[in-house]
Amino acid sequence: MSEVKAYAAQSSTADLKPFDITRREITEEDVEIDILYCGVCHSDIHTVRNDWKNAKYPSVPGHEIIGRVVKAGKNASKFKEGDLVGVGCMVDSCQHCDSCKEGLEQYCENGATYTYNSPDEHLGGHTFGGYSEKIVVDRKFVLQVPENLDIKAVAPLLCAGITTYSPLRQWNVKKGDKVGVIGLGGLGHMGIKLANAMGAHVVMITTSPDKSQDAKKLGAAEVLISKDEKEMDKHKNSFDFLLNTVPVGHDVNPYIALLKRDATMVLVGAIEPLDPIHGGGLIASRKRIAGSLIGGIEETQEMLDFCGEHNIVSDVEMIDIQNINKAYDRVVKSDVKYRFVIDMKSLKNS
Amino acid sequence: MSEVKAYAAQSSTADLKPFDITRREITEEDVEIDILYCGVCHSDIHTVRNDWKNAKYPSVPGHEIIGRVVKAGKNASKFKEGDLVGVGCMVDSCQHCDSCKEGLEQYCENGATYTYNSPDEHLGGHTFGGYSEKIVVDRKFVLQVPENLDIKAVAPLLCAGITTYSPLRQWNVKKGDKVGVIGLGGLGHMGIKLANAMGAHVVMITTSPDKSQDAKKLGAAEVLISKDEKEMDKHKNSFDFLLNTVPVGHDVNPYIALLKRDATMVLVGAIEPLDPIHGGGLIASRKRIAGSLIGGIEETQEMLDFCGEHNIVSDVEMIDIQNINKAYDRVVKSDVKYRFVIDMKSLKNS
Numbered sequence: 001m002s003e004v005k006a007y008a009a010q011s012s013t014a015d016l017k018p019f020d021i022t023r024r025e026i027t028e029e030d031v032e033i034d035i036l037y038c039g040v041c042h043s044d045i046h047t048v049r050n051d052w053k054n055a056k057y058p059s060v061p062g063h064e065i066i067g068r069v070v071k072a073g074k075n076a077s078k079f080k081e082g083d084l085v086g087v088g089c090m091v092d093s094c095q096h097c098d099s100c101k102e103g104l105e106q107y108c109e110n111g112a113t114y115t116y117n118s119p120d121e122h123l124g125g126h127t128f129g130g131y132s133e134k135i136v137v138d139r140k141f142v143l144q145v146p147e148n149l150d151i152k153a154v155a156p157l158l159c160a161g162i163t164t165y166s167p168l169r170q171w172n173v174k175k176g177d178k179v180g181v182i183g184l185g186g187l188g189h190m191g192i193k194l195a196n197a198m199g200a201h202v203v204m205i206t207t208s209p210d211k212s213q214d215a216k217k218l219g220a221a222e223v224l225i226s227k228d229e230k231e232m233d234k235h236k237n238s239f240d241f242l243l244n245t246v247p248v249g250h251d252v253n254p255y256i257a258l259l260k261r262d263a264t265m266v267l268v269g270a271i272e273p274l275d276p277i278h279g280g281g282l283i284a285s286r287k288r289i290a291g292s293l294i295g296g297i298e299e300t301q302e303m304l305d306f307c308g309e310h311n312i313v314s315d316v317e318m319i320d321i322q323n324i325n326k327a328y329d330r331v332v333k334s335d336v337k338y339r340f341v342i343d344m345k346s347l348k349n350s
Numbered sequence: 351m352s353e354v355k356a357y358a359a360q361s362s363t364a365d366l367k368p369f370d371i372t373r374r375e376i377t378e379e380d381v382e383i384d385i386l387y388c389g390v391c392h393s394d395i396h397t398v399r400n401d402w403k404n405a406k407y408p409s410v411p412g413h414e415i416i417g418r419v420v421k422a423g424k425n426a427s428k429f430k431e432g433d434l435v436g437v438g439c440m441v442d443s444c445q446h447c448d449s450c451k452e453g454l455e456q457y458c459e460n461g462a463t464y465t466y467n468s469p470d471e472h473l474g475g476h477t478f479g480g481y482s483e484k485i486v487v488d489r490k491f492v493l494q495v496p497e498n499l500d501i502k503a504v505a506p507l508l509c510a511g512i513t514t515y516s517p518l519r520q521w522n523v524k525k526g527d528k529v530g531v532i533g534l535g536g537l538g539h540m541g542i543k544l545a546n547a548m549g550a551h552v553v554m555i556t557t558s559p560d561k562s563q564d565a566k567k568l569g570a571a572e573v574l575i576s577k578d579e580k581e582m583d584k585h586k587n588s589f590d591f592l593l594n595t596v597p598v599g600h601d602v603n604p605y606i607a608l609l610k611r612d613a614t615m616v617l618v619g620a621i622e623p624l625d626p627i628h629g630g631g632l633i634a635s636r637k638r639i640a641g642s643l644i645g646g647i648e649e650t651q652e653m654l655d656f657c658g659e660h661n662i663v664s665d666v667e668m669i670d671i672q673n674i675n676k677a678y679d680r681v682v683k684s685d686v687k688y689r690f691v692i693d694m695k696s697l698k699n700s
Contacts, residue, residue, distance in 0.1 A: 038560060099611060106609045107635055109587070122640075170636075191663035237459075249629070261457050266637075271630035277598070282641025285457055288614075289639045291632030 001025060001123070005347050006132030007321050008058035012050035015325045016131070018350040019058055023136050026123045028073040032084055033115025033144045038130035039155035039314070040066025040340035042186065042247060056117055059326050059330050063089040063115040064155040064341075064349040066145060074141035084151060086143040086304065087135060087142070088158035089294050091115050091127060094141070103298040105141075131321065133347055136320030143301050152311035156186060156339040158305060159294065160314060165303040166264040166295030167243060175199030177240040182255060187206045187245035187269055189315060189338040192218040195205055195243070197310040203235070204272060205242075205255070214337070218315075226254060237285065239263055251275040259279070264288040273279075314339050320346035351375060351473070351508060355697050356482030357671050360409035362400035366481070367698040369408055373486050374472045378423040381492045383435055389414025389505035389664070390690035392536065392597060395678050397467050406467055411437060412480030413439040413465040414505040414691075416495060426489035434501060436493040436654065438508035439644050441465050441477060445490070453648040454492075481671065483697055496658025503663035506536060506689040507654060509644065514541040515653040516645030517549050517593060517616040518548060525549030527590040530574070532605060534561045537595035537619055538694045539665060539688040542568040545593070546652075547660040553585070555592075555605070564582035564687070576604060587635065589613055594620070601625040606608075606637055614638040664689050670696035 001022050008019035026032045044061035046052050072079040079085065083089045093105035100108050113119070116129030121268040128135075145154055164187055173179055179200040181191040188204070195202045196219030204215035210225040222233055232254055239258045242265035249272035255265055256277070267274075267289065281287065292349035295303065307313065315338045321326050327340045351371050358369035366630035375648070376382045377444030394411035396402050414541065415437040420428040427693065429435065442463035443455035450458050466479030478485075480548055494505055523529055529542040529550040535661035537556070553572045562573040574581055577596045582604055589608045599622035605615055605626070617624075631637065644652065667689045669677050677690045 104611070194485065249626070261454070262690070263642050267627075267629045267633055271628070271633055273626035273628050275624055276599070276623035278623050278638075279617045279619075279641060281615055282640070283621055283643050286640060286642050289627075289632065290636060291634070292628060292636050 004058045004133045005350060007324060007347070007350070009048045010057050012048070012055060014219055016048065019060070021060060021132060022123060022130045023134055026071055026136055028074045029138050030136050030236045031076050031079050031085065031139050032071040032134065032136050033065070033067040033069065033087065034134055035065055035067040035130055035132060035339055035344045036071050037066040037155045038062040038344060039159065040115045040324070040327055040331060041159050042331055043159070044129070045331060051277045054117065055327045056126040058115065058305050059117065060082050060128035060131050061116050062132070064158040064160070065115070065130035065135060066151055066155045067135070072143045076158070079139065079142060081104045082211070084145040084147055086145045086154065086158050087115060087130065087137050087187065088143065088162060088300055089115055090316060091137050092121070092295070101275060102281060103296040105238070105296050116345050117243070131324070131342065133344065141297060141299070145302055147306060148308055148315050149311070151341065152341050153316045154307070155315065156314035157307055158300070159340060160186045160190045161194070161307065162295040162300045163187055163268050163292070164243060164245070165301055165306070167268060167292040168195055169299065170240055170292065171264055171266065172199050173241050176201065178203065178238060178241045180205045180239045180258060181220070182242060182246065183245040183247070183269065184215055184262070186339045189218055191243045191245055192220050193312050197306070197312055203239070207250065214241050220249070224226045224297045232258070237261070242266070243268065246270055249273050249275065249322065253278055253281055253290070256289070259287045261285040265293045280306050286345070316341045322346060354483045355700060356410045356478060357408045357674060357697070357700070360407050361396045362398070362473050362529040366398065369410070371410060371478045371482060372473060373484055374512070376423045376486055378425045379488050380423045380486050381419055381426050381429050381489050381619070382421040382484060382486050383415070383417040383437065383492070383617055384420050384484055385415055385417040385480055385482060385501045385694045387505045388412040388691065388692045388694060390674070390677055390681060391509050392681055393509070395681060404467065405501055406476040409465050409467065412482070414508040414510070415465070415480035415485060416501055416505045417485070420484070421442065423489070429489065429492060429628050429629065434495040434497055436504065436508050437465060437480065437491060437496045438493065438512060438650055439465055440632070441487050441491050447599070452645040456644045481692065483673070483694065491647060493647070493654055496655060498658055498662050499661070502668060502691050502693065503666045504657070506540070506666065506692045507657055508650070510540045510689060511544070511657065512645040512650045512653050513618050513642070514593060515535055515544050515656070516619060516649055517609060517642040518545055518641065519649065520615065521591055521614055523548050523550050523591050526551065528553065528588060530555045530589045530592040531570070531595065532592060532609060533597070535595065535596040535597070535684060536689045539568050541593045541595055542570050543662050545664055547656070548570035553589070582608070582680055587611070592616070593597035593618065594660050594684065596620055597621050599625065602639070603631055606631045606639070609635070609637045611635040611637070614640055617641045650697070651673045666691045668693050671700065672696060
């Protein structure tokens with residue numbers, strides 16, 4: 001075991017501050033990683049502030065981790081010192097349930113071990129995330145990062161990237177499909193880039209007309225302002241797929257109206273209750289709503305390789321760890337384009 | 351054109367009474383049918399009482415029609431005098447949109463012509479349904495009825511049957527699947543019979559413990575009382591498919607919890623707003639909700655043939671047309687096992 005520097009919150013109302021945590025020595029299965037960059041996901045804030053009523057303290061968030069391998073266990077020989085690697089939302093799962101066997105560790109029937117705030121079966125207590133110098137992770141949950149990418153901007157791919165990539169792939173989005181991305185934030189901006197790279201005709205659907213120009217720069221062919229009923233009417237029954245990234249409960253009925261017969265809207269953000277859905281809107285054209293949670297490890301690797309090939313990274317604003325609390329306030333106000341990434345070098349100064 | 355006897359409501363508050371309507375002479379494309387039996391669907395009541403705010407008067411409902419061919423037009427030579435035939439919810443559609451070309455006339459992009467309450471392009475005004483002596487229908491919307499079945503009990507297959515058969519087929523319900531049928535009424539009782547005949551392990555899900563015995567007689571292997579939280583917990587994440595036949599808005603969250611990862615609940619009854627759905631319940635295991643509307647003509651024929659092969663009919667209570675208003679009151683109170691069917695011979699006495 002070793003003590004490493006980290007940033008943690010001690011309660012739901014406390015700011016994040018320097019805090020030393022313990023990391024395990026690597027086992028034969030493990031990889032030890034020096035963390036270079038860590039993205040800031042809205043889930044970090046929900047956890048630290050106990051919005052989901054399941055926070056554990058001290059809370060060290062961070063599940064968009066990019067780093068370099070320091071040491072690899074005997075059975076982790078795929079990795080060697082210096083390799084550029086990533087760790088996303090999960091660090092373990094049961095490996096024997098049907099979901100795990102299908103490579104869908106995020107749906108592990110015995111509960112995946114999340115990168116933070118999950119029971120830690122090695123050290124007891126709970127897992128600590130990426131706002132720290134180092135992390136030790138089972139080899140099966142370590143991703144290989146293409147070296148050609150701007151690596152600090154790769155960090156958000158580990159959560160925002162895979163969360164949007166997985167449903168686009170699972171629902172077979174293909175060249176020429178008309179795909180709507182609802183909501184332009186951390187998830188939405190990745191949705192646009194990825195759907196565009198898959199050859200889709202991407203329509204950014206937003207309440208804010210002032211996001212139009214940005215959306216087009218990111219790869220949207222069109223922007224649809226959801227408050228404009230006339231424009232919404234024109235697009236009725238025309239979408240092959242909708243990726244709904246809105247992170248809170250909202251009225252999805254106007255979006256259901258946009259779907260073609262047999263088409264699906266996938267929710268990736270709203271874990272809260274939605275406004276009442278009109279059954280008739282689904283029945284009238286056999287429309288579908290589904291949810292999707294991040295992606296499996298194999299699919300996450302596929303996503304990273306896809307991003308390497310298509311030169312896709314996240315749009316990021318770099319911060320030092322000392323500014324994390326201010327960054328949280330800005331994330332809550334949606335005042336970031338589109339993801340904060342912590343330069344973990346800054347932790348040395350704490 | 352010819353005058354035929356029928357039963358109609360003249361306003362949303364009026365009882366149905368004898369009323370003469372006009373039927374067209376057959377064209378080369380048409381089949382003229384003497385109506386023997388007509389099922390009573392809850393939609394008939396919604397239409398007559400203007401619950402959906404689109405009723406047209408005089409209103410002659412009825413879209414579960416069984417009869418014998420009297421005459422067939424030149425291009426309808428597939429049918430000959432005396433053939434046992436059925437007419438369901440639709441009597442026409444555009445025939446050239448993508449949905450029609452795929453045999454999904456119920457999703458006709460230009461609007462299918464429903465058996466009643468739709469614009470009548472032949473005579474002007476609106477279409478009149480099956481509570482009448484005769485009907486003249488385009489050959490493409492006339493179904494062939496297997497002669498081996500108890501024909502008065504076939505009538506409800508034309509709506510309740512196809513409404514439940516279509517989603518079971520579209521979502522590939524197969525031998526050994528654990529299928530839940532939610533709600534035991536006209537639709538639910540057909541859902542049990544059909545899913546059972548497809549080889550599924552059928553669980554009837556109901557709020558009423560007193561429906562258990564009936565459900566088992568109909569083919570349910572198990573009955574799950576949805577108010578029993580402990581029992582509901584035992585069945586969590588275990589269903590391959592849920593057919594939700596509840597005809598009104600309700601809380602679907604407890605049912606979503608029953609679905610396996612990637613499994614779907616299809617709504618066929620509730621065209622009203624549902625209680626707020628928790629996005630998290632869908633996201634956590636990539637679950638799906640969809641709607642489904644009756645079925646296409648080809649699939650309706652397939653359903654009738656399937657029922658002929660498996661000797662499946664509806665459980666019915668026969669009435670004379672003179673008792674239709676009382677029957678409506680009983681349908682509204684769910685006091686029927688499970689479908690009223692009008693013996694149209696009784697119309698002669700009006």
